Amino acid sequence: MKRLGVLLSGRGSNFLAIARAIREQRLPGAEIAVVLSNREDAPGLAAAHKLGLPAFCVPSAGRSRVDHDAEMLARLHQHKVDLVCLAGYMRVITPDFIRAFPDRIVNIHPSLLPAFPGLDAQRQALEYGVKISGCTVHFVDEAVDHGVIILQKTVHVKDDDTVESLSARILEQEHIAYPEAIARVLSGEYTIEDRRFVSHENKALRVTAR
Structure with missing residues (x-):
C-alpha cells in the first residue's frame, strides 16, 4: 500500500477528489496517511477530520521557512509517507524538503x-x-x-x-x-x-x- 501525505492551506477540494478516487477504487493500492496544513482554519483540515484521517496543523506564522518545513518533514516521515501531494498548499517549500522526497512531491x-x-x-x-x-x-x-x-x-x-x-x-x-x-x-x-x-x-x- 502506497501512503500519501497531503498538504493544503485552504478548502482542500483536490484533497477531497483524491480521497474520493481512493474510495471509488480509482487509486488502487493507495491510502492517505496524513493531511497537513499550515493554517488551523483551513476547511480542508476539518474535512479530513470528518473523514477520520490523521490530520494536523503545523502553523507557519511567525516561523522561519526552514524550521516550519523541518516539522512538516518530521510529520511526513512519522506517518511513513511515500508520495507528497500538494493540494492548494500556498507555500514555497525549501530545497531541503524537496531533497527529502526526490521525485516524490507532486503539485497541481x-x-x-x-x-x-x-x-x-x-x-x-x-x-x-x-x-x-x-x-x-x-x-x-x-x-x-x-x-x-x-x-x-x-x-x-x-x-x-x-x-x-x-x-x-x-x-x-x-x-x-x-x-x-x-x-x-x-x-x-x-x-x-x-x-x-x-x-x-x-x-x-x-x-x-x-
Whole structure:
C-alpha cells in the first residue's frame, strides 16, 4: 500500500477528489496517511477530520521557512509517507524538503505550464487572451511551477469568461487530473527522459509502431 501525505492551506477540494478516487477504487493500492496544513482554519483540515484521517496543523506564522518545513518533514516521515501531494498548499517549500522526497512531491497548477506560473494563473490567462487554458500536474523541483509535467487537461476559454467561471471549469478538470496523475506515478511504470514524463505503455506503443 502506497501512503500519501497531503498538504493544503485552504478548502482542500483536490484533497477531497483524491480521497474520493481512493474510495471509488480509482487509486488502487493507495491510502492517505496524513493531511497537513499550515493554517488551523483551513476547511480542508476539518474535512479530513470528518473523514477520520490523521490530520494536523503545523502553523507557519511567525516561523522561519526552514524550521516550519523541518516539522512538516518530521510529520511526513512519522506517518511513513511515500508520495507528497500538494493540494492548494500556498507555500514555497525549501530545497531541503524537496531533497527529502526526490521525485516524490507532486503539485497541481491551474494553467497549462509553462504558461502562467505563480499566483492568479486564471486571471493571467484571461488578461493574455488565450483561447485554451487548463491544469497541469507536475513534479516539484526547486523552481516555482517548473518540475517535470506528468499530465495536463485542457479547458476552452469562452469570450464571456470571468476569472470565477474559468476557474470553476478548470477546477472540474483538476479533480479528474490529480487522481489520474497520482495513479501514473504510483504505478512506477514510467521514465523521465530529459524533461519528459514517458509512460512505459506509451513507450512500448512507439517502439511497436516503428
